[in-house]
Amino acid sequence: MKILTGNQIREADEYTVRREPVSSLDLMERAAVALADGIERFAARDKHLLVVVGRGNNGGDGLAVARILSERGYECSVRYVFEESRSPEFAANKSRLPPAIVAGSEMRDNTVIIDAIFGTGIKDAVGEPAASAIKAINTSGKRVISLDLPSGMKTEFGNSNGVMVKADVTLAIEFPKLAALLPEAGEFAGELHVVPIGLDKEFIAGAESRYHYLDAKLAAALTKPRLKFGHKNMYGHALLVCGSRNMTGAAVLAAGGALRSGCGLVTAYVPGDARFALQTVCPSAMIETDAGEFFSHRPANLAKYDAIGAGCGLGTEPETAAALADLLEQSRKMSVPMVIDADAINILAAHRELLKLVAPGSVLTPHTGEMKRLAGEFADEKDKLDRVSELASEFKSTIVLKGAHTAVFLPDGKIFFNSVDSPGMAKGGSGDVLTGLVAGLLARYGNGGAAALLGVFFHGAAGRRAARLHGVESMNSADIMHNINCNAEASEP
Numbered sequence: 001m002k003i004l005t006g007n008q009i010r011e012a013d014e015y016t017v018r019r020e021p022v023s024s025l026d027l028m029e030r031a032a033v034a035l036a037d038g039i040e041r042f043a044a045r046d047k048h049l050l051v052v053v054g055r056g057n058n059g060g061d062g063l064a065v066a067r068i069l070s071e072r073g074y075e076c077s078v079r080y081v082f083e084e085s086r087s088p089e090f091a092a093n094k095s096r097l098p099p100a101i102v103a104g105s106e107m108r109d110n111t112v113i114i115d116a117i118f119g120t121g122i123k124d125a126v127g128e129p130a131a132s133a134i135k136a137i138n139t140s141g142k143r144v145i146s147l148d149l150p151s152g153m154k155t156e157f158g159n160s161n162g163v164m165v166k167a168d169v170t171l172a173i174e175f176p177k178l179a180a181l182l183p184e185a186g187e188f189a190g191e192l193h194v195v196p197i198g199l200d201k202e203f204i205a206g207a208e209s210r211y212h213y214l215d216a217k218l219a220a221a222l223t224k225p226r227l228k229f230g231h232k233n234m235y236g237h238a239l240l241v242c243g244s245r246n247m248t249g250a251a252v253l254a255a256g257g258a259l260r261s262g263c264g265l266v267t268a269y270v271p272g273d274a275r276f277a278l279q280t281v282c283p284s285a286m287i288e289t290d291a292g293e294f295f296s297h298r299p300a301n302l303a304k305y306d307a308i309g310a311g312c313g314l315g316t317e318p319e320t321a322a323a324l325a326d327l328l329e330q331s332r333k334m335s336v337p338m339v340i341d342a343d344a345i346n347i348l349a350a351h352r353e354l355l356k357l358v359a360p361g362s363v364l365t366p367h368t369g370e371m372k373r374l375a376g377e378f379a380d381e382k383d384k385l386d387r388v389s390e391l392a393s394e395f396k397s398t399i400v401l402k403g404a405h406t407a408v409f410l411p412d413g414k415i416f417f418n419s420v421d422s423p424g425m426a427k428g429g430s431g432d433v434l435t436g437l438v439a440g441l442l443a444r445y446g447n448g449g450a451a452a453l454l455g456v457f458f459h460g461a462a463g464r465r466a467a468r469l470h471g472v473e474s475m476n477s478a479d480i481m482h483n484i485n486c487n488a489e490a491s492e493p
Contacts, residue, residue, distance in 0.1 A: 001194070001218070002204060003211035003417070004175050006120040006155035012174070012207070016200040028057065028089050031173055031197045032064030035147055038171040038195050039069060042145055043112045048075045050107060050142075052133060053090075054117040054151070055082040060090035061147050061173075062116025063097060070101050079105045081117055081133045105136075113137055113144045115165045117151035120177065126152045126163040138166045146170045149177045150188045157382045159185035171195045176213050181405040181417040183368075184381045192419075210389075214408065214416040219457045220488035222450050226262070235264035236443030239305040240436055241327065242312040244294035244320075248274040250313025250342075253429045253477055254436035255282045258309065260484035261440025261455075269299050295320045298327040306446065307337055309439030311344030312432040321347045328357035337361040337397075337448055341435040342370070349373035360396035361448045363438055365431065367402045389413055398452040400438070402431060406456050410449045421460040422467040422475075429477030434459045437484060458486050 004012065017024050043049065051066040053059035059081075066076040078101055085091050107113075115137060117130055126134065134152055137144060144167045149155065152164030155177045162185065170180060170189040174197055180189035194213070212218075227234070238258045243251030251270045258266045259282060268278050272289040279287065288299055296319040302308070308331055314320055324347050331338050337359050340348070345366050348354050350373075358364075366374065375391060378384035385407075392399045392409040399409040404423070408416040438455035445451050459480065466479035 001175065001213040001215055002207060002209045003178055003181075003213055004204070004207055004209055005178070008207050008209070009120055009155075009175065012199045012203050015203040016198075019200050019202070025089050025092055027197070028060055028093070029064055031195075032061055032068055034195045034197050035061060035171055035173070036065050036068040036072070038193060039065065039114065039145055040072070042169050043074075043143070045073050046110060047112045048077070048108050048110050049114055050077055050079060050105070050111050051114040052079045052081060052117055052137060054130065055085045055090060056087045056119065056121060057089055058116050058119030058148060058151070059085070060087050060093045061119075062114060063090065063093035065114065065116070065147070066101055067093070067097055070098060076100075077102050077104050077106065079103070079133070081130055107140060107142060111142050113140060113142050115144055115146040115151050115167060117165070119148050120155050122152065122154060131163050134163055134165050143168050144190075146189070148173045149180055153177070153179050153185055153188060155179055157184070157380065160380070164188050166190075169193065173197055174199050176417070176419075178211055182381045183403065186404060210413050210415055212414060212416045213419055214453055214457050215419045216457075216488045219454055222454055223486070223488055224445065232264035235262060236306040236440075236446070237265040237267065237304060238263050238439045238443035239267050239269060239299065239302070239308045240312075240439060241269045241295060241299070241308065241310040242314065242432070243270040243274045244313055244315040245271060245273070247313030247315065248277045249429060250432045252277055252281050253432035253481055254309060254312045254439075255285045256478075256481040257433040257436030257459075257484065258440035259284050259436075260481065260486065261437050261444055262486050263306075263440040263444040266440065267305070269295075271295075292319070295323050298323055298330060302330055302334055302336055305336055305443070307339065307439050307442035307451075309339040309341070309435050311341035312435050314343040316343050316346055316350070321351060325351070325354055325357065328354055328359070332357050332359040335359065337363070337442055339363045339365060339435055339439040339442060339451075341365045341431060345370045346373060355395070358395050358397060362395070362397040363400060363442065363448045363452045364395070364397060365400040365402060365435055365438065367431065371401055385415060389415060398448045400434075400452050400456060402434070406460065408449075408452050408456055416453060418456050418460045420457065420464050422463040422472055424467045424472030424475040425460075425463040425480065427476050430463070430480055433477055433481045433484075441486075454486070457488070458484055461485070
């Protein structure tokens with residue numbers, strides 16, 4: 001799914017109105033029905049809905065939603081933030097309100113607030129009386145559902161220290177808005193759900209955007225079926241170079257992730273003492289051992305592997321850095337792509353001459369701190385996206401920037417944001433599971449971009465399942481590993 005800018009979304013609305021054809025008022029009604037359906041998922045019929053509306057089309061959406069939900073049996077009231085309206089559609093929907101919907105700001109114990117003050121058109125800082133209305137929403141202690149995006153949030157960048165609604169749920173119309181996926185303001189969007197309203201597909205297909213949303217539909221399109229008469233040697237052999245003294249768990253988690261990927265064979269190359277844990281927890285993995293307590297010599301025969309994952313729990317000893325340099329050089333020479341994570345990235349950052357040894361088609365999986373060690377500090381969110389994208393192009397590799405809505409940067413400049421994850425994934429070892437999973441998928445599919453996109457999606461979906469089973473506080477990285485299911489349909493949010 002493409003992510004369009006605010007300007008492109010307005011153009012898509014106008015194009016749909018002309019092309020379909022459909023009146024702007026009827027298109028608003030279509031959006032309102034879809035939004036009302038979404039609200040019903042998050043607010044039971046016994047809730048009182050307080051719809052807070054602005055004076056433009058987003059307010060018009062809110063008024064139409066209030067009418068529709070009132071007709072479905074909800075008790076609704078409306079608070080008007082402004083005295084006058086600026087939209088004919090707003091005025092039309094105001095005139096359609098039934099007498100049962102009263103104007104006011106009364107809140108009750110069972111009130112849910114529907115935020116419909118501003119939409120995608122906001123460009124400047126929020127002034128009065130909207131700023132006070134937003135503050136009242138944020139301090140109400142009530143559950144908040146924002147329509148399209150939290151009021152006050154700009155669609156892309158420039159949201160630092162802005163005044164905006166803190167939503168529990170955001171129902172994004174047709175597309176997620178980029179700002180809701182970025183750390184600068186994404187926390188204000190809460191749980192994000194996309195609500196399709198049937199904007200013109202031809203316009204969307206022709207619209208240029210480097211931003212995309214990674215969802216189950218895309219994951220399903222990337223997966224390949226297994227053959228009835230297939231055998232293990234047809235599905236790739238992944239090598240994992242992981243672990244060091246006191247970091248055996250990283251190797252176990254990475255191997256576990258790879259074993260869930262669907263690849264045919266997994267070999268873990270670990271310090272000798274780690275083999276006992278690997279054999280116990282991951283009996284399906286083959287094991288080769290390093291003579292030392294940490295990675296000090298590369299495996300002798302790399303020709304039998306289709307992909308290599310390296311970095312989880314390696315440490316940064318000088319001997320490890322030298323062995324990693326040898327591994328990088330040989331993988332590049334033999335065109336065996338790598339998944340590079342954790343300490344392997346830290347070694348690359350400390351020995352920048354090694355960056356030229358990264359094999360094309362590889363995948364780097366840093367978190368933000370590791371990315372800054374590679375690229376330096378970022379001026380802002382746009383600078384971060386631009387510079388990481390430039391590095392992916394320079395390395396001819398894919399970069400996975402881990403975090404909420406993990407971003408996958410392809411060498412061709414496209415950036416994909418993951419649709420599924422859980423705050424409970426911010427635990428030690430989660431990245432080790434991802435490294436193993438992506439390495440296995442890279443061996444299975446032979447394409448770094450596909451492996452990264454599928455790995456990020458299935459990893460996030462596993463995290464969401466683990467959170468449902470154990471809760472976001474109690475889940476851990478082993479729960480993610482055990483809940484991986486590389487089936488896109490099974491991973492619907």
